[in-house]
Amino acid sequence: MGAGASAVLPAECTKDDARAFAGERWNETMDQKFDAICRDGKISKETVLQHEHSFGLAIRDWRRISEHAHQLTEAAVKEAPPVLEVDVEQITGNKAATRLQGASRKTAAYNESKIKVAKRINCSLEHAAERKQNKLDAFMSKLTEKMDTLEEEKQSKDQLLDTIDKMRKAGWPRNLPKDDHPGMDLPDPLTKDAMCDLLERLNEQARKETKKKKARNGIKDILHAKYALQIATGYMDVVRKLPSVVHVNTQQSGKITVVGDLHGQLRDLIHIFRHNGMPSFDNPYLFNGDLVDRGDYSVEIVLLLFGFAVADPGSIYINRGNHEDMTVCTGYGFVDELVNKFSQNTAGRHLLAIIDTIFSLLPLVHVIDENIAVVHGGISDKFDLDSLKQINRRLYRTLTGLPQAITHDEKGCDEEGHTHKDWAVLMDCLWSDPAKASERFPGDLRCKSNDERGGGVLWSEQFTKEWLSQHKLGCLIRSHECQDEGYKTHHEGRVLTLFSASNYYGEDEENDGAILVLSPLQDPPGKLLTYSTCYAKGGYEKLRTAELAGKMESAALARVEVCLLDHRRELVAALKAKDVNGTGQLKKVEWASIMNDILPVKLPWLHLAEKFVLVTKKGDVITYLPLTEKLEAMFGNSDESKGRENLFRNRDALVKLFRLLDADQSGSLDRAEFAKGCEMINALADDGEKLFEMSDIDGFMDALDVNGDGAISFAEFSDGLLNHGSMAAHSGAEIGVHSPAKPVGEPAAEPEAAAAPEGGGGEETG
Amino acid sequence: MGEPRDETWYLETKKRIREAFQLFDKDRKGCVVQEEVATIMRYLGAYPTERAVVKEILPDMMGEEASAFVKYETFEPKMLELLAGGEFEPDSDETLLQCFRAFDEEGRGYVEATKLREALITKGTPFREKEIEAFMEVAKDEETGRIYYEDYVALLSAESNA
Numbered sequence: 001m002g003a004g005a006s007a008v009l010p011a012e013c014t015k016d017d018a019r020a021f022a023g024e025r026w027n028e029t030m031d032q033k034f035d036a037i038c039r040d041g042k043i044s045k046e047t048v049l050q051h052e053h054s055f056g057l058a059i060r061d062w063r064r065i066s067e068h069a070h071q072l073t074e075a076a077v078k079e080a081p082p083v084l085e086v087d088v089e090q091i092t093g094n095k096a097a098t099r100l101q102g103a104s105r106k107t108a109a110y111n112e113s114k115i116k117v118a119k120r121i122n123c124s125l126e127h128a129a130e131r132k133q134n135k136l137d138a139f140m141s142k143l144t145e146k147m148d149t150l151e152e153e154k155q156s157k158d159q160l161l162d163t164i165d166k167m168r169k170a171g172w173p174r175n176l177p178k179d180d181h182p183g184m185d186l187p188d189p190l191t192k193d194a195m196c197d198l199l200e201r202l203n204e205q206a207r208k209e210t211k212k213k214k215a216r217n218g219i220k221d222i223l224h225a226k227y228a229l230q231i232a233t234g235y236m237d238v239v240r241k242l243p244s245v246v247h248v249n250t251q252q253s254g255k256i257t258v259v260g261d262l263h264g265q266l267r268d269l270i271h272i273f274r275h276n277g278m279p280s281f282d283n284p285y286l287f288n289g290d291l292v293d294r295g296d297y298s299v300e301i302v303l304l305l306f307g308f309a310v311a312d313p314g315s316i317y318i319n320r321g322n323h324e325d326m327t328v329c330t331g332y333g334f335v336d337e338l339v340n341k342f343s344q345n346t347a348g349r350h351l352l353a354i355i356d357t358i359f360s361l362l363p364l365v366h367v368i369d370e371n372i373a374v375v376h377g378g379i380s381d382k383f384d385l386d387s388l389k390q391i392n393r394r395l396y397r398t399l400t401g402l403p404q405a406i407t408h409d410e411k412g413c414d415e416e417g418h419t420h421k422d423w424a425v426l427m428d429c430l431w432s433d434p435a436k437a438s439e440r441f442p443g444d445l446r447c448k449s450n451d452e453r454g455g456g457v458l459w460s461e462q463f464t465k466e467w468l469s470q471h472k473l474g475c476l477i478r479s480h481e482c483q484d485e486g487y488k489t490h491h492e493g494r495v496l497t498l499f500s501a502s503n504y505y506g507e508d509e510e511n512d513g514a515i516l517v518l519s520p521l522q523d524p525p526g527k528l529l530t531y532s533t534c535y536a537k538g539g540y541e542k543l544r545t546a547e548l549a550g551k552m553e554s555a556a557l558a559r560v561e562v563c564l565l566d567h568r569r570e571l572v573a574a575l576k577a578k579d580v581n582g583t584g585q586l587k588k589v590e591w592a593s594i595m596n597d598i599l600p601v602k603l604p605w606l607h608l609a610e611k612f613v614l615v616t617k618k619g620d621v622i623t624y625l626p627l628t629e630k631l632e633a634m635f636g637n638s639d640e641s642k643g644r645e646n647l648f649r650n651r652d653a654l655v656k657l658f659r660l661l662d663a664d665q666s667g668s669l670d671r672a673e674f675a676k677g678c679e680m681i682n683a684l685a686d687d688g689e690k691l692f693e694m695s696d697i698d699g700f701m702d703a704l705d706v707n708g709d710g711a712i713s714f715a716e717f718s719d720g721l722l723n724h725g726s727m728a729a730h731s732g733a734e735i736g737v738h739s740p741a742k743p744v745g746e747p748a749a750e751p752e753a754a755a756a757p758e759g760g761g762g763e764e765t766g
Numbered sequence: 767m768g769e770p771r772d773e774t775w776y777l778e779t780k781k782r783i784r785e786a787f788q789l790f791d792k793d794r795k796g797c798v799v800q801e802e803v804a805t806i807m808r809y810l811g812a813y814p815t816e817r818a819v820v821k822e823i824l825p826d827m828m829g830e831e832a833s834a835f836v837k838y839e840t841f842e843p844k845m846l847e848l849l850a851g852g853e854f855e856p857d858s859d860e861t862l863l864q865c866f867r868a869f870d871e872e873g874r875g876y877v878e879a880t881k882l883r884e885a886l887i888t889k890g891t892p893f894r895e896k897e898i899e900a901f902m903e904v905a906k907d908e909e910t911g912r913i914y915y916e917d918y919v920a921l922l923s924a925e926s927n928a
Contacts, residue, residue, distance in 0.1 A: 095865075097886055
C-alpha cells in the first residue's frame with residue numbers, strides 16, 4: 001500500500017501533493033503526465049482522482065478507489081432522469097452494475113459454449129468419417145511405399161540425410177522422451193487442425209509477450225523439440241523432391257497468394273491467414289523468402305509454414321531468400337533464437353542441422369501459370385531458368401560463407417563441386433535489385449554489380465523486357481526490399497516488389513505490409529492487399545470471442561452441409577415420405593429425428609434447425625423445401641448426374657491420389673509423374689498382372705490431357721475418372737489399359753470415403 | 767421467456783436437452799463430465815453463475831454418488847425444471863438499458879468508459895481484470911472513449927440470437 005494513501009488532497013494540488021497522495025506508486029510516467037496537464041504548476045483534486053488510473057497506478061488502493069467509485073455512482077443515480085417505465089424496479093448503482101456484469105458474463109459464456117459445440121460438431125463428423133478414412137489411408141500409404149522404393153534407386157543423398165533417415169526408421173523423433181515439458185502433443189501424421197491449434201497458441205503467446213514486454217520465448221514451452229523435429233523432417237521429405245524452378249498452376253485452386261518478406265513477424269503472418277484464409281489446397285500461398293531473422297518469431301514462422309505444407313500438401317510453396325542461409329542467420333538472429341528456444345540438447349542441434357538442410361533445398365523460382373515468375377531478389381544476365389535448373393543447389397548451404405577461392409576467383413571451384421559460376425547465379429537470384437530509371441548503365445550493359453548490397457546485381461529496365469520476352473513471361477514478382485506501402489512497381493510495371501513485414505523498422509517508422517492474391521486465369525487477375533499490424537498498440541489481430549465463435553460455427557456448419565450432400569438422396573426421400581400430404585412442412589421434432597436417422601452423425605438438429613430449414617413463427621413446425629431444393633440443385637435429379645455425385649462423394653480420395661502422384665506439387669501431372677503413378681499401381685497389383693502397358697502410357701496420357709498442354713490438371717484427372725466407363729468401351733484397347741476402372745476404382749469404390757474434411761472450405765473464409 | 771409451457775414445449779425441450787447432452791457424451795454412455803454441465807446449460811439458454819452450478823445445481827444432479835460424471839437420467843429432470851422456471855434466463859434488453867441509464871445522468875445516450883470502469887470493478891460482483899478488458903473491448907468506442915450503450919445492447923442481443 002502506498003505510504004501516502006492516507007494523505008489528504010487540497011482542492012488545488014501541486015506536484016508534491018500528488019506525489020504524496022500516490023506514495024510509492026509515483027513514477028516517471030505520472031511525473032510527465034502531471035507536467036502535461038497542470039496549469040501554473042497545479043491541478044485540481046478532481047483531476048488527480050480522475051486520472052488515478054490513467055496515471056498508471058497499478059497497485060489498487062482499494063478503499064480509495066471504491067470510495068471514489070461509490071461517490072460517482074451515487075451522484076449518477078441521483079442525477080439520473082426519472083425512468084419512464086413503471087413496471088421496472090428502480091435500479092441503483094450497485095444493482096445496475098450487477099446486472100451489467102451478469103449480461104457481459106452471460107454473453108461470454110454463450111460464446112464459449114458455442115465454440116465448444118462447434119468443436120464437438122467437427123469432432124463427431126470426423127469420427128463418422130474415420131473408419132472409411134483409415135481404409136483409404138492404408139491404401140495410400142501402400143502407394144507411398146512403392147513410390148519411395150522407386151525414388152531411392154535414383155537419389156544420391158548426403159550424409160546427414162542418410163543418418164537422419166536411418167534414425168527415422170527406428171521411430172525417431174517421435175520416440176524421444178517428452179519428459180515434463182508442458183507443451184501440446186502433435187498427431188502423426190500431422191493434421192491441419194493440429195497446426196491451426198498450434199497457430200492459435202503461438203499467437204496468444206506472442207501477443208502476451210510483446211504486450212507485457214516479456215522475454216520472447218514463443219514456442220519454447222508450447223512445443224517440445226521432438227515435435228519441431230517431426231515437422232521439420234516431414235517438410236524435408238517434401239522439399240528434397242522439388243526442382244529449383246517450380247511450375248505452379250492455379251487451374252484447380254483458381255488463385256494463389258504471394259507473400260513477401262516476413263522476417264520473423266508472426267503477427268503479420270497471423271493477420272494474413274485471418275483475412276485471406278488459412279492455407280489449403282484450394283487457397284495456396286507462395287512465400288517469397290526471408291521468412292526469418294530480425295523479428296522475434298522466426299522459429300515459429302518456419303515451423304508453422306513447414307507444418308501446414310506437410311499436413312496439407314499443395315497449400316504452401318516457399319522460395320529461398322537471402323536470409324535462408326545459416327551464415328546470414330548467425331548474424332541476424334535466427335540461429336540465436338533457435339538455440340534459445342530449443343537449445344541445450346541434441347534434439348535442438350539436430351533441428352538446426354535439418355533446417356539448415358531445408359534452407360539449401362528450397363526452390364529458387366516459382367513460375368505461376370507459365371505467366372508470372374516469382375523470385376526473392378531478381379534476375380541477371382548470368383542465367384536463364386533452364387540453366388538455373390541445372391545447378392545442384394543443395395551444395396550451396398551458404399552463399400556468404402564460402403571461401404574466397406570460390407567467391408572472388410572467376411574460375412574458382414573446389415573438390416566438393418562448388419563453382420564460382422553457379423555461386424554467382426544463386427547470388428544474383430537472391431540478392432539483386434531492379435535499377436531505378438535514373439541509374440546509368442555504361443555502354444550496352446544490362447546489369448552491373450550491386451555495390452550497396454555487396455551482392456547480386458542491379459538490372460536495367462531494358463533487361464527486364466528482354467528477360468521476360470525470352471522466357472515468354474508477363475511479369476516478375478520479387479521481394480527483398482522494404483517499401484512504405486508494402487509494394488512498389490518498377491520498370492513500367494513489369495516488376496513488382498512485395499514486402500509483407502509491416503512496421504518493419506519499429507513502430508515509429510511505419511510501413512505497410514502487402515500481399516498479392518493472384519488469379520492469372522481469371523478476371524480480375526488479382527488484387528493487392530495492404531495492412532499494418534502492431535502488437536503493442538492493440539492493433540494486433542485478436543478476434544473478439546463472438547467473432548471467433550461465429551467463424552467456428554459457420555465452419556462446422558459447412559462441414560455438416562457436405563455431409564448432407566453425401567446423403568441427399570436418402571434424405572430427400574425420407575422427408576417426402578414423412579410428409580404424406582405434401583405440404584412441404586413437418587413438425588420440427590419429426591424433422592430432427594429424420595435427420596438423426598439418415599445421417600451418420602448425431603447432431604443437435606433442433607438447435608441447428610434454423611440454419612437449414614425455415615422455422616415457422618410458432619417454432620414447432622418447419623418448412624423443409626429450402627433444404628431439399630438446395631440439395632437437388634447441386635446435382636440435378638437425373639441418373640446421369642449420379643456419376644458426378646459419386647465423384648463429389650469421393651473428392652477426398654481423388655485429391656489425395658492426385659497429390660500423391662504430383663511429386664513436385666505443381667498442381668498438375670506431367671508425363672513423368674503420370675507414368676510413375678501407373679508404374680506404382682502396376683507394382684501393387686496382387687496377381688502380378690500389369691494394369692497398364694507402360695509402352696502405351698503416352699496414349700493414355702493424351703486421352704486424359706483434353707486441352708493438350710502436356711500436363712494433366714486435377715479437372716482433367718477427375719473428369720477422366722468420371723468418364724472411365726465409356727473410355728474403356730471406346731478406346732481401352734488402343735491405349736493399352738486392361739481394366740481402367742480398377743486402379744482408380746480401388747480407392748473410389750468405397751462410397752463414403754470422402755465424407756468430411758475437404759469440403760470445409762468455410763473454415764478458412766468463415 | 768413467454769414461451770408456452772404446454773405439452774409440445776415439454777416434448778421439444780426434452781429432445782433439445784438430449785441433443786445438447788449427446789454432443790458432450792463422447793462415449794455414448796449416457797453421462798458427461800461435471801465440467802461440461804455449465805457449457806451444456808449455457809447452450810440451452812440458462813446462465814447460472816459458477817457458484818450456483820457448484821453449490822446448487824450439481825449436487826441436485828449428482829445425488830448421493832461421488833463421481834466425476836453426471837448421468838442423463840438426473841440431468842434431464844433438473845434441466846427441464848430450470849428451463850421451465852426460467853430462473854437463469856438472461857435479462858431483457860430493456861432491463862439492460864435501464865442499468866446503463868443509471869450511469870447516464872444527463873440522458874446523453876452514452877457513458878464515459880472510465881466512469882463505468884470504476885463502477886464495474888468495484889460494485890456488484892466486481893469484474894476481474896480479464897473480464898473488464900473483454901467488456902471494454904466490445905463496449906468502448908476507441909475514438910471517443912465512450913460507451914454508446916444502445917449499440918452495445920443491440921450487439922449483445924444480435925449475437926445471442928445469431
